[in-house]
Amino acid sequence: MNKLKVRDFNLEHTLECGQIFRINKIDGWYYVNTQDKFFKINQIRNEIEFYGVDKEFVVNFFSLKENLPKILKEINKDKYIGKAIDKYRGLRLIKQEPWECLISFVCSSASNISRIKSKLNSLSRSFGKKLTLEKIQDYAFPLPGKINDYKKIMDAKTGFRARYILEANKTVNIKHLNSLRTQSYSLAKDELKKIKGVGDKIADCILLFSLGFNQAFPVDTWIKKIMQLLYFDNNNVSNNRIRAFGMDYFGRYAGYAQQYLYMFSRRDLGTSNRLKQWKN
DNA sequence: AGACAGGGGAGTG
DNA sequence: CACTCCCCTGTC
Numbered sequence: 001m002n003k004l005k006v007r008d009f010n011l012e013h014t015l016e017c018g019q020i021f022r023i024n025k026i027d028g029w030y031y032v033n034t035q036d037k038f039f040k041i042n043q044i045r046n047e048i049e050f051y052g053v054d055k056e057f058v059v060n061f062f063s064l065k066e067n068l069p070k071i072l073k074e075i076n077k078d079k080y081i082g083k084a085i086d087k088y089r090g091l092r093l094i095k096q097e098p099w100e101c102l103i104s105f106v107c108s109s110a111s112n113i114s115r116i117k118s119k120l121n122s123l124s125r126s127f128g129k130k131l132t133l134e135k136i137q138d139y140a141f142p143l144p145g146k147i148n149d150y151k152k153i154m155d156a157k158t159g160f161r162a163r164y165i166l167e168a169n170k171t172v173n174i175k176h177l178n179s180l181r182t183q184s185y186s187l188a189k190d191e192l193k194k195i196k197g198v199g200d201k202i203a204d205c206i207l208l209f210s211l212g213f214n215q216a217f218p219v220d221t222w223i224k225k226i227m228q229l230l231y232f233d234n235n236n237v238s239n240n241r242i243r244a245f246g247m248d249y250f251g252r253y254a255g256y257a258q259q260y261l262y263m264f265s266r267r268d269l270g271t272s273n274r275l276k277q278w279k280n
Numbered sequence: 281a282g283a284c285a286g287g288g289g290a291g292t293g
Numbered sequence: 294c295a296c297t298c299c300c301c302t303g304t305c
Contacts, residue, residue: 106288110285116286199287220286221285
């Protein structure tokens with residue numbers, strides 16, 4: 001068992017904002033699968049308690065050393081994002097392993113969280129090493145080279161994404177992914193987009209969630225909806241324009257702004273009517 | 281029955 | 294560039 005005092009951290013918001021998928025809440029504990037780790041964690045006020053990983057891992061994984069109040073102050077440009085920040089304060093960006101992050105978001109295209117989770121769990125069951133935590137069995141995420149059976153990939157209900165996964169499994173290596181950390185944003189992004197199944201949105205997710213590019217601003221339909229409402233007079237504008245605006249307006253921590261707006265868009269605004277009420 | 285979804289590829293203009 | 298159709302699968 002490990003305990004750690006934390007400041008400016010909310011475990012629930014951090015784990016449930018769609019940046020990571022292989023999590024399970026059981027009896028107040030979050031069971032988390034990531035790369036070759038399987039651990040459980042909970043939070044009571046300003047203390048987290050966890051089993052299965054060490055403190056160093058937790059501090060790095062949840063970006064606990066990043067100065068969140070300073071970041072939030074920097075992105076708090078207006079009353080709209082201000083509301084999102086007030087509501088979801090403590091949400092931090094997780095530092096994922098880039099390969100798992102890549103496959104996770106390839107699986108995410110035209111899908112939803114429960115289905116993404118199911119695909120990733122199936123892939124792990126078919127190709128990953130077995131892990132145990134307190135007699136509970138689970139599976140590590142398979143390394144590149146291991147996801148090598150098209151039929152099994154299809155059996156994971158990956159559908160049209162299966163061929164992308166199979167090809168990435170052959171061509172991608174983790175060292176190369178990690179080497180992108182020191183490149184510029186646009187070079188790293190161009191490199192990721194060479195991988196089939198990775199376009200603008202998914203590349204931005206990989207950059208933001210696993211490679212340390214806090215300025216990345218992934219535009220999905222939820223972000224599109226709320227950004228159009230708040231900053232484009234509810235006009236329909238292209239994803240490219242929204243991303244360019246987001247990165248420019250929020251600056252070097254635009255990715256944090258994106259996560260807070262995303263949570264607000266999904267959790268607090270359902271229909272366009274409610275969107276309008278919120279703005280007025 | 282048929283459209284649509286937290287996206288992207290390939291083809292076309 | 295911007296626009297269109299299509300891709301697996303599940304759901305309304």
